[in-house]
Amino acid sequence: xxxxxxxxxxxxxxxxxxxxxxxxxxxxxxxxxxxxxxxxxxxxxxxxxxxxxxxxxxxxxxxxxxxxxxxxxxxxxxxxxxxxxxxxxxxxxxxxxxxxxxxxxxxxxxxxxxxxxxxxxxxxxxxxxxxxxxxxxxxxxxxxxxxxxxxxxxxxxxxxxxxxxxxxxxxxxxxxxxxxxxxxxxxxxxxxxxxxxxxxxxxxxxxxxxxxxxxxxxxxxxxxxxxxxxxxxxxxxx
Amino acid sequence: xxxxxxxxxxxxxxxxxxxxxxxxxxxxxxxxxxxxxxxxxxxxxxxxxxxxxxxxxxxxxxxxxxxxxxxxxxxxxxxxxxxxxxxxxxxxxxxxxxxxxxxxxxxxxxxxxxxxxxxxxxxxxxxxxxxxxxxxxxxxxxxxxxxxxxxxxxxxxxxxxxxxxxxxxxxxxxxxxxxxxxxxxxxxxxxxxxxxxxxxxxxxxxxxxxxxxxxxxxxxxxxxxxxxxxxxxxxxxxxxxxxxxxxxxxxxxxxxxxxxxxxxxxxxxxxxxxxxxxxxxxxxxxxxxxxxxxx
Numbered sequence: 141x142x143x144x145x146x147x148x149x150x151x152x153x154x155x156x157x158x159x160x161x162x163x164x165x166x167x168x169x170x171x172x173x174x175x176x177x178x179x180x181x182x183x184x185x186x187x188x189x190x191x192x193x194x195x196x197x198x199x200x201x202x203x204x205x206x207x208x209x210x211x212x213x214x215x216x217x218x219x220x221x222x223x224x225x226x227x228x229x230x231x232x233x234x235x236x237x238x239x240x241x242x243x244x245x246x247x248x249x250x251x252x253x254x255x256x257x258x259x260x261x262x263x264x265x266x267x268x269x270x271x272x273x274x275x276x277x278x279x280x281x282x283x284x285x286x287x288x289x290x291x292x293x294x295x296x297x298x299x300x301x302x303x304x305x306x307x308x309x310x311x312x313x314x315x316x317x318x319x320x321x322x323x324x325x326x327x328x329x330x331x332x333x334x335x336x337x338x339x340x341x342x343x344x345x346x347x348x349x350x351x352x353x354x355x356x357x358x359x360x361x362x363x364x365x366x367x368x369x370x371x372x373x374x375x376x377x378x
Numbered sequence: 379x380x381x382x383x384x385x386x387x388x389x390x391x392x393x394x395x396x397x398x399x400x401x402x403x404x405x406x407x408x409x410x411x412x413x414x415x416x417x418x419x420x421x422x423x424x425x426x427x428x429x430x431x432x433x434x435x436x437x438x439x440x441x442x443x444x445x446x447x448x449x450x451x452x453x454x455x456x457x458x459x460x461x462x463x464x465x466x467x468x469x470x471x472x473x474x475x476x477x478x479x480x481x482x483x484x485x486x487x488x489x490x491x492x493x494x495x496x497x498x499x500x501x502x503x504x505x506x507x508x509x510x511x512x513x514x515x516x517x518x519x520x521x522x523x524x525x526x527x528x529x530x531x532x533x534x535x536x537x538x539x540x541x542x543x544x545x546x547x548x549x550x551x552x553x554x555x556x557x558x559x560x561x562x563x564x565x566x567x568x569x570x571x572x573x574x575x576x577x578x579x580x581x582x583x584x585x586x587x588x589x590x591x592x593x594x595x596x597x598x599x600x601x602x603x604x605x606x607x608x609x610x611x612x613x614x615x616x617x618x619x620x621x622x623x624x625x626x627x628x629x630x631x632x633x634x635x636x637x638x639x640x641x642x643x644x645x646x647x648x649x650x651x652x653x654x655x656x657x658x659x660x661x662x663x664x665x666x667x668x669x670x671x672x673x
Contacts, residue, residue: 196567222569234564238556246550247557248568295569 149330155204157194166354177331179341182351188334227292231303235276242272252296282313391522393639401635402535406590408615408627410583416622423486426605428584432591437600447510455585462584496602504599614657620670
């Protein structure tokens, strides 16, 4: 694990969020340090996806503090938060049907220097190069997930928000996604992962937050997992 | 005399030309409507008014500032696009999250107000606008006499439609537009300034309507009511093509213009309703339109 930087890469304090009248986030506190992989665990409806959406600004009605390298994002429109250095891979992947694989891949504009080149991305995901002229949504579920991840690696952002990347995928694809995440981690990328698949998350994350009913109810490091496994499994219902 | 199906070829080709010219206007106008609906989900009832404003602006540029057809072909669409910018920034953007009905009513209300003001200021009578000297006269094609200006309108409309299609299908900006049509939130989450994209799209649609208006000025007379007569047909074209489908709008525009022309030859009594009959059939058989994606 990378030594924590004094100023977290992402700092969330007292985050509240609403869908219309429905209050879904109740004072969420999260820190993600530079180069760390942190996973939000929790059952369906615990507020994990809403937390990511609130960070990006896609959940518009929100209060609290969201700081990216010290810069407050809460007042910014979604596109400016992204330009501050966030790479977002949504749940359901968000592949555009009206765009080819290559167009999907190069859609996100660069927000900072230092992203991967298209050639490097094709080396990491060779399938995508073979199918670069296909319609984005004609890919298999696994390929679409690869495309969703590959798409944001070009833009130079150093914070990756990844929502349920293994959902509904075959074990061999899940394993491949794990390898890609480890590669990104080794390159120094900071990752905030939402995952229901605890066995997968356990292999890639440095720290975990457990969420319930829109609140963070527990926090533990990877080293603490073996001792806490039984209680965690009860909390997550696995 | 050469005949086809018992009718003189000149009569058929003459009506086909009229159909092609009408189709050029349908294509340009429905293209603008389709782009606006595709991204903004706004049914722009002010589109006919923006077409009329294009023609009126060209006429004003000529009579007040002595600016002729060629500069007006660029200036009038730009001026109407800026008016579109004001409509989008001042009114439309507050209605994006709401039901389509709100933006439809807003643009309908604006259309009525602008048309009323124009009628008050200029009177309802049409004003003539001469084609440029370069494009006056006719060419004898053998099977028909082609007024040069009308031929120019068909070519200009084709070039404009093709340029917009290339912009949307082959450029990065077009990829943003297509992606934002599907999921504008996610495109924003990638760092694209979608609000600016929406404004640009509305300006583009309004500018295309105004371009059609300038092209129409020498053929039809310039009148405050010229848009309201056309807009209902154009909506039918958009529905047949598939709401929001770019290629659908272009192809259907020309095809229905030609169909209308042919109906005038073979069964003139039906020529004013044939487009609506096609619309009814398409809605029954394929509600998403000929080129639209099924929901």
